[in-house]
Amino acid sequence: MRLAYVWDSRKCIACMACVVACASANYPELMREAKPNPQWNWLAGNIRVIVGENGGKPELRLISCQHCENAPCVSACPTRASYIDRRTGLVRIDHSKCIGCKACLVACPYGARWLNPATMLPEKCPGPFCSKLIENGLNPVCVEVCPAGARYFGDLDDPESPVNEELRKHRVERMLEHLGTNPKWFVITG
Amino acid sequence: MARSRMDLKRLGSVGIPLVLVLAGLAMVIYGFAKKEVELHAINWGLLVSGYTYFALVAGGSILVEAIHTIFGYKGPRGEHEKLVRLAIWFPIVSLLCAWILILADLSRPLEFWRIFAGFNPDSRIAWMALLYTIYIAALVAQLVFLIRTSDEERVTHKKIEIALASAGLVAGVLLYTNLAQVFGTMISVPGWYGAYLALYFLTYVVVLGAAGHALFTMTYAWKHKELREFVSHYCGLVIASSVLMLGLLTMWGVVTAWYNPQAWATYSMIVEGMYSALFWGVVIALGIAATFLLALYATLRRSAVAIVSASTLALIAGFVNIYLTIVVHQTRVPEVLSGLYRVAEYHASTAEILILLGTFIIWPSLYALGKAILPLLPGEKPKKLLIFK
Ligand code: SF4
Ligand code: SF4
Numbered sequence: 335m336r337l338a339y340v341w342d343s344r345k346c347i348a349c350m351a352c353v354v355a356c357a358s359a360n361y362p363e364l365m366r367e368a369k370p371n372p373q374w375n376w377l378a379g380n381i382r383v384i385v386g387e388n389g390g391k392p393e394l395r396l397i398s399c400q401h402c403e404n405a406p407c408v409s410a411c412p413t414r415a416s417y418i419d420r421r422t423g424l425v426r427i428d429h430s431k432c433i434g435c436k437a438c439l440v441a442c443p444y445g446a447r448w449l450n451p452a453t454m455l456p457e458k459c460p461g462p463f464c465s466k467l468i469e470n471g472l473n474p475v476c477v478e479v480c481p482a483g484a485r486y487f488g489d490l491d492d493p494e495s496p497v498n499e500e501l502r503k504h505r506v507e508r509m510l511e512h513l514g515t516n517p518k519w520f521v522i523t524g
Numbered sequence: 525m526a527r528s529r530m531d532l533k534r535l536g537s538v539g540i541p542l543v544l545v546l547a548g549l550a551m552v553i554y555g556f557a558k559k560e561v562e563l564h565a566i567n568w569g570l571l572v573s574g575y576t577y578f579a580l581v582a583g584g585s586i587l588v589e590a591i592h593t594i595f596g597y598k599g600p601r602g603e604h605e606k607l608v609r610l611a612i613w614f615p616i617v618s619l620l621c622a623w624i625l626i627l628a629d630l631s632r633p634l635e636f637w638r639i640f641a642g643f644n645p646d647s648r649i650a651w652m653a654l655l656y657t658i659y660i661a662a663l664v665a666q667l668v669f670l671i672r673t674s675d676e677e678r679v680t681h682k683k684i685e686i687a688l689a690s691a692g693l694v695a696g697v698l699l700y701t702n703l704a705q706v707f708g709t710m711i712s713v714p715g716w717y718g719a720y721l722a723l724y725f726l727t728y729v730v731v732l733g734a735a736g737h738a739l740f741t742m743t744y745a746w747k748h749k750e751l752r753e754f755v756s757h758y759c760g761l762v763i764a765s766s767v768l769m770l771g772l773l774t775m776w777g778v779v780t781a782w783y784n785p786q787a788w789a790t791y792s793m794i795v796e797g798m799y800s801a802l803f804w805g806v807v808i809a810l811g812i813a814a815t816f817l818l819a820l821y822a823t824l825r826r827s828a829v830a831i832v833s834a835s836t837l838a839l840i841a842g843f844v845n846i847y848l849t850i851v852v853h854q855t856r857v858p859e860v861l862s863g864l865y866r867v868a869e870y871h872a873s874t875a876e877i878l879i880l881l882g883t884f885i886i887w888p889s890l891y892a893l894g895k896a897i898l899p900l901l902p903g904e905k906p907k908k909l910l911i912f913k
């Protein structure tokens with residue numbers, strides 16, 4: 335199984351429902367604080383937002399873990415606390431093995447990891463709540479709450495999965511593909 | 525009366541450094557307890573810079589020392605041979621300081637053993653832990669060997685000595701190449717190039733190692749004319765020649781980065797932005813130009829004042845440059861959309877400063893403590909518990 339994410343940039347209305355849902359579902363205890371993710375100066379969630387410009391128009395990207403098949407964070411981790419879960423293909427963190435060296439945070443070219451101010455250990459997508467949902471065969475919260483239906487989640491190895499259906503129909507890109515990370519997070523651009 | 529004065533002096537030579545080591549450790553522990561995630565912080569800051577610095581300082585002195593043990597150079601009147609135990613004690617102390625800083629930088633230092641338990645061969649940090657262990661073990665074994673064997677025995681056991689020194693040297697070269705790759709393999713930070721950093725770090729190893737060795741050894745050699753002149757001449761020669769190479773490599777790094785817009789985003793901050801005064805004033809003017817001239821003067825005139833000044837400048841400028849190299853390149857890294865950068869505003873926290881200061885107190889104090897309790901000086905022999913004076 336190779337679970338993957340698809341985000342349709344044309345459908346996204348930038349309502350931030352996924353950003354807030356991720357933070358409140360996965361890190362409710364941190365959300366109660368004033369500065370829940372100081373490193374990003376952002377919510378204690380696994381999705382951050384960047385806005386650039388393309389031909390004079392604003393261009394939005396939602397950034398979370400890309401579940402790279404050739405993951406720099408996994409190579410950098412000295413203790414194998416960061417690893418690729420062979421059952422799902424998702425990149426996970428086993429916090430019990432983590433020593434907090436922050437190599438994975440430096441290594442991730444997407445800036446998809448952040449340091450939990452309570453534990454001083456790295457966090458990333460999927461958070462603890464979404465991990466349970468995925469283990470039970472359900473979608474992560476960002477996909478469930480998206481009012482525009484711009485997010486999909488599913489198995490790349492299953493031709494019938496919603497992600498494959500979308501990938502067949504549209505023009506897609508993967509972010510920073512040239513770095514050789516082989517991300518499993520697709521952006522529909524047309 | 526004379527005896528009690530001697531005892532008091534000995535008590536002071538052990539007690540003062542011991543108290544300072546404990547004070548330094550207390551600062552490190554207190555600082556560690558106060559550590560927290562800072563606003564917009566980078567991931568590897570002051571502590572990783574300090575760790576890299578001590579690691580580099582430790583590497584150079586083993587090169588200085590290997591010239592004696594492996595290549596048999598003793599100095600014109602055997603001066604180098606007389607200083608060899610001090611020359612090994614210095615990198616051991618520096619490595620311990622590097623360990624303190626890296627452990628203090630971890631969020632869970634007590635779980636450090638997991639690096640060995642779950643060893644990931646793809647990880648440069650995992651290899652660092654292994655190579656460090658081999659390196660420090662080789663150094664300690666070498667020191668114990670030199671303490672335990674008499675001059676006559678050293679001649680007959682020469683092969684053991686060479687084997688231990690060679691193991692230390694090989695582990696050292698691998699260690700520093702690997703240390704460069706800890707940074708160089710991070711594709712997320714364009715300012716760090718692996719191949720360049722390996723050469724840069726190895727050159728730094730020689731400059732800082734010789735500078736540290738000269739400065740710390742002078743605390744003993746100063747009172748002995750022939751040793752003082754030898755250290756001035758020998759370390760002056762090593763520093764003068766390697767610092768020129770360092771200057772060349774530093775400018776090469778700048779020129780290469782100029783052709784890469786993503787690397788230039790941070791290099792420009794160093795060369796012409798907010799860090800330019802530190803770069804041109806401290807790193808280039810003091811750390812390269814002034815250090816070269818003073819080291820050259822020291823080697824030609826055997827001037828102890830000149831070598832102490834050159835070494836001090838090299839050590840200060842070296843720290844500044846390592847800090848710039850590690851910290852600044854993380855403060856602006858490319859985003860997924862071309863032309864955008866993720867910007868961090870790093871200022872070392874009070875906790876980090878406290879930990880670093882504590883380690884800088886431990887460094888000379890532990891060296892002095894070793895000099896007081898171990899037979900490291902010429903002619904000293906172990907009398908207690910196999911290795912103690
Ligand atoms: S996006 Fe970053 S954290 Fe996620 S797998 Fe890739 S390198 Fe690792
Ligand atoms: S911080 Fe933890 S997960 Fe990240 S590289 Fe270090 S040990 Fe691995």
